[in-house]
Amino acid sequence: MTTKKAAAGTPGKATPRDRLLDAAGELFYREGVGIPTDALCKAAGVSKRSMYQLFDSKDAVFAAALERGAPALVAWLLPPPEGELGPRERLLYVFERLEQAARSPNYLGCPYAAAQVELKDPSHAASVVAARAKRQLVDFFRAEAQRAGVAEPDLLARQLAVVYDGASTRAGIGADDLRGLAVATAATLIDAARLAE
Amino acid sequence: MTTKKAAAGTPGKATPRDRLLDAAGELFYREGVGIPTDALCKAAGVSKRSMYQLFDSKDAVFAAALERGAPALVAWLLPPPEGELGPRERLLYVFERLEQAARSPNYLGCPYAAAQVELKDPSHAASVVAARAKRQLVDFFRAEAQRAGVAEPDLLARQLAVVYDGASTRAGIGADDLRGLAVATAATLIDAARLAE
DNA sequence: AGAACAGGAAACCGATCGGTTTCCTGGATG
DNA sequence: CATCCAGGAAACCGATCGGTTTCCTGTTCT
Structure with a gap:
């Protein structure tokens, strides 16, 4: 061996x-x-x-690279599963992480969103992997929203996903430097959802 | 002649x-x-x-195409300059337009954001044109926010830009079909900003 | 030590790309 | 009618691409 x-x-x-x-x-x-x-x-x-x-091909390498990287990114982005944080803090944690990443001058946005935008074909292997990774984040948002007992957890989850993708995209293309922007926006949406509780 | x-x-x-x-x-x-x-x-x-x-080159054609298309898109996206709509409605108008566009199965997200994501080089002619077009939208958001008299018009404008880019990106990659999502999210942020007035 | 092998360097191949040039046609001009 | 010229079709060119193959070196196993 x-x-x-x-x-x-x-x-x-x-x-x-x-x-x-x-x-x-x-x-x-x-x-x-x-x-x-x-x-x-x-x-x-x-x-x-x-x-x-x-x-088999260059594309296969990309798909494999995206797939291998996903767990690490998700783990880095999400709060530790066993913590003393409440749902609201756990949700905001993700956006603090995002802003932290976006502070790097080399930040170019969410790699998985970029992958799907660049290879327009949704059936491309790398695109499928990227879609799955993106879904994981919404799933986390939804689970926490549910745990927080908001009236429409799915709506809030999708809203937060929009904020995540919007903030990462804009930071990536240099349109914004989101100092507190992502966290503040997410917090506003979370609080608005809780008020409707 | x-x-x-x-x-x-x-x-x-x-x-x-x-x-x-x-x-x-x-x-x-x-x-x-x-x-x-x-x-x-x-x-x-x-x-x-x-x-x-x-x-001069293929790239020049792309830059010119983006540049020529920008005024039409902005005009289509923004509410008529002289209307009876208040600032809140004028802001939401943009997101109604976005959702309307995203209903097409051919929708692939904001072309200008896509351009900047694909050609990573911010100095690329087409990227410069795209950045300018994107800035127009934030400027509109800011002007209307100011007109509405919110406490932090710049913050609200940037938040709405995030929602716009996030919603268009997610619709473009097929991650969401935003039936009312963009409008609802924008409305929540606008209203939250007005409460802090 | 000798054999087997993983794996890097690099030549190689056909297809394709961005860009140039040549040729030709059809409609306007005098 | 003779001329002119904008502009399409297509051949062409060198560079580059994705992918294959050949060769050779250093390591591991017996």
């Missing part, structure tokens, strides 16, 4: 597959679907030979 | 430039930056020869 997984943290020593997915996630985000496979492989330090015996 | 502008409405008789910009706007929206120049010219019924003596 061969030693597949290198010791964690050894930079150049990750498996070719992981290096490839890392570079794919990064480059796809920064440069879009257009980046040539050569550039991708060069950045990953992986030969095209290896890439094509690991994946 | 030659007759340049054909009689309005005669389908195949528009000037090559107009046919080109029409096709460019349409194809760029539906297919993205990737469409080949051949496809663009074929759809426009224009030879590449004509295209390249009218424009």
Whole structure:
């Protein structure tokens, strides 16, 4: 048996597959679907030979990169499952995270929204993965809204999803720097929904 | 002197430039930056020869198409300047328009946001045009918010811009069908801003 | 040590792209 | 009628793309 997984943290020593997915996630985000496979492989330090015996196509690499990255992003975005926070704070937590991410000058918006916008085809593998990731967030919003006992949890969840996508998009295209904007907007909507309770 | 502008409405008789910009706007929206120049010219019924003596590059065509389309879209989106509507109704008018547009199964989100997302380069000619168009909308929001006398017109304007971009994006990627969602969300934010007055 | 193999470097291939050029036609001008 | 020219069809060109193949090196297993 061969030693597949290198010791964690050894930079150049990750498996070719992981290096490839890392570079794919990064480059796809920064440069879009257009980046040539050569550039991708060069950045990953992986030969095209290896890439094509690991994946069927460039598109498959992107889909896999998006899929592998989703759990980490969701985990980073959502509050810890067991905490002393109430539903309202748990909801706002997501928007604080968003604003935190958007503070980076390299922020280019939600990678999953971008993926769906760029590859217009909703049946594209990467698009399907992205849609699933996006649904996870609305599901969280809805569950918390329900827990908060608001009158129309589904409405509030969809509203918050709109705010999330709008804020991330606008931050990504440099139209806004949302210092407190996302949190404030979400809070207003949450409070309005609770008043109608 | 030659007759340049054909009689309005005669389908195949528009000037090559107009046919080109029409096709460019349409194809760029539906297919993205990737469409080949051949496809663009074929759809426009224009030879590449004509295209390249009218424009410097494919990118220039896109920028010009976006620029030419902006006034019409803004005019369609905004309420008539002289009307009996109050600021609140004038603001909501935009979101009614958005929902109306999003009802089409061909709706793919705000073309200007999409442009900026696809061509990541903010210095790209088309990106600059798109940014300007987007700014017009926020300016309208701010002006109306001011007219309504809300405490923080700039905050409300930015919030509404977030809702606009979020709703259009989500409708475009098929994540939501916003039946009343955009209007309801905007109304909630407007009313909350007025209460703080 | 020798064999087997994972995997990087790079040549290679056909298709396609953005852009240029050549050629030709049909309608306006004198 | 002779001319002119805007503009479409299409050949063409070099660059680049996605994908395949060949070759070779360093490591691991026996």
